[in-house]
Amino acid sequence: MQNTYIARQAILNEKLDTIGYELLFRDSLNNKFPEVGHDIASSKLIVQNHLHGDIKALTMGKLAFINFTENCLIHKFPLMFAKESIVIELVGHEKPTNNLLKIIKYYHEKGYKIALTEYDLSSHWQALFPYIDIIKIDIEKINTKRVIAALEFIKPYDIQICAEKVETKLQKQTLVEVGFNYFQGYFYHQPEII
Numbered sequence: 017m018q019n020t021y022i023a024r025q026a027i028l029n030e031k032l033d034t035i036g037y038e039l040l041f042r043d044s045l046n047n048k049f050p051e052v053g054h055d056i057a058s059s060k061l062i063v064q065n066h067l068h069g070d071i072k073a074l075t076m077g078k079l080a081f082i083n084f085t086e087n088c089l090i091h092k093f094p095l096m097f098a099k100e101s102i103v104i105e106l107v108g109h110e111k112p113t114n115n116l117l118k119i120i121k122y123y124h125e126k127g128y129k130i131a132l133t134e135y136d137l138s139s140h141w142q143a144l145f146p147y148i149d150i151i152k153i154d155i156e157k158i159n160t161k162r163v164i165a166a167l168e169f170i171k172p173y174d175i176q177i178c179a180e181k182v183e184t185k186l187q188k189q190t191l192v193e194v195g196f197n198y199f200q201g202y203f204y205h206q207p208e209i210i
Contacts, residue, residue: 024074027081027178027200030192036079036103038200071101081131083107089119094128103129103150111140120147131178137166145173150198152178155187160194167195 024037071080080101084094085108094104104123109116120130124147131150135141137158151170153163163177170177179191182201191199 022074025200027079027198029198032199034076034078035198036081037075038081038083038105039074071097075101079103079129081105083133086113086116086119089116089123094123095126099127099129103131105131105133105152107133109134111138112144117143117147120144123147137162139169142169145170145175148173148175150176150178152180152200153196154180155191156181160190164194 023040025040026034027036027038029035074080080097081103082094082097083105088094089104094102106116106120123130129149130147131152132141132144132148133152135151135153155163167177176197177195178198178200179188179196180200182188182191182199183203185203188199188203
């Protein structure tokens with residue numbers, strides 16, 4: 017039997033309680049993303065979890081944040097998992113298409129939680145807001161001051177905001193004051209190979 021590798025990285029709330037783990041595809045004990053496309057990585061991660069293991073054991077009963085491309089969503093890969101156990105993370109999208117909007121609406125109506133991961137503060141993402149539960153913002157790429165302005169557009173919706181790549185306690189405190197709900201980064205938890 018071939019070894020399977022998955023890394024997980026904790027996502028924490030303001031009190032530093034773990035609310036879930038982002039599951040990251042790995043093809044060896046080398047803890048970095050291999051040179052494969054998002055579709056292949058998502059497919060292999062799903063097969064590894066679905067066929068070789070119990071996702072609840074992997075995430076210790078917390079939510080599993082799993083990256084899905086539009087292609088994976090079309091093929092209904094998320095339906096392999098109970099809606100209570102995963103968060104669908106949208107990856108590989110530069111802007112929302114009508115097709116993506118339709119797909120996201122479908123999963124939202126089925127009761128799945130959905131996270132927008134490549135949010136760049138562009139207004140075109142607002143079409144997805146009624147169906148999004150979490151927006152993840154890479155704070156290395158987007159200045160906190162720009163986020164404050166964007167929060168005005170997010171406030172009317174019941175969307176939680178997650179900061180990615182948080183590296184210090186001071187960063188975390190500033191982000192709490194700005195309005196972030198969740199935190200992910202090496203300072204709190206480096207991805208660990210399972």
